[in-house]
Amino acid sequence: MKITKLLAALPGGFLLLYASTTIAQSPQDGSWLDTDANWNTPGAAIPVAPDLEYSNLSECEQVFRSPRLYEDALVAAAGWTLSGPAYIFGDTTVVTGMANADGMCRPFSYQIFVFVDGDFAGTLSPVLMDSRTDGSLFNVYLYREDSLNAAFNRYSPDDPLCCASAESSLFYSIEATAEGPVLVPQLPADTIDRSLPE
Numbered sequence: 001m002k003i004t005k006l007l008a009a010l011p012g013g014f015l016l017l018y019a020s021t022t023i024a025q026s027p028q029d030g031s032w033l034d035t036d037a038n039w040n041t042p043g044a045a046i047p048v049a050p051d052l053e054y055s056n057l058s059e060c061e062q063v064f065r066s067p068r069l070y071e072d073a074l075v076a077a078a079g080w081t082l083s084g085p086a087y088i089f090g091d092t093t094v095v096t097g098m099a100n101a102d103g104m105c106r107p108f109s110y111q112i113f114v115f116v117d118g119d120f121a122g123t124l125s126p127v128l129m130d131s132r133t134d135g136s137l138f139n140v141y142l143y144r145e146d147s148l149n150a151a152f153n154r155y156s157p158d159d160p161l162c163c164a165s166a167e168s169s170l171f172y173s174i175e176a177t178a179e180g181p182v183l184v185p186q187l188p189a190d191t192i193d194r195s196l197p198e
Helices: 002-008 010-019 070-077
Strands: 087-089 092-101 107-116 119-123 137-144 147-154 166-177 180-185 190-193
Touching: 070 092, 070 107, 087 137, 092 137, 107 166
Parallel strands: 119 180
Antiparallel strands: 087 092, 092 107, 107 119, 137 147, 147 166, 166 180, 166 190
């Protein structure tokens, strides 16, 4: 079984491989949703969780999810704490990992990882996200093995933390390449004002 073999191989070189491919990520705003650049590349390593000076995770174990899937184990091995459900459609799996949490145990410094048949295809955001901030993901829809959609909060400077005044919807396709699968966002995202009547 894939996950058993993976866990048996974790000591030593496996973790060093991930440590050597750390991607510097910092929580940022959602301005990337208005651009058209793809940050995902085929054959890329899974980003390693950031080493934070302060962590609230020890107070939030009730929201953790234990690894059950091969893809879960890959994300956990890169230093992430699993959060929320895994989404699966055929060979495609979507997993959420967080590096911190706020006082209400909402995910902070979190990222969403996409896999195809166990191979890493990319992330849903080029930067880490914090709950209740601009660009934070609040929903994922995995329609088919090669197509998914994600929804992100869009805050203006005057918005209260509870209520972003807008949201962005972004479609992604998954393309097969010689180097492996790659997640391709259809940027720029579609953004709507939540205060306007539908």
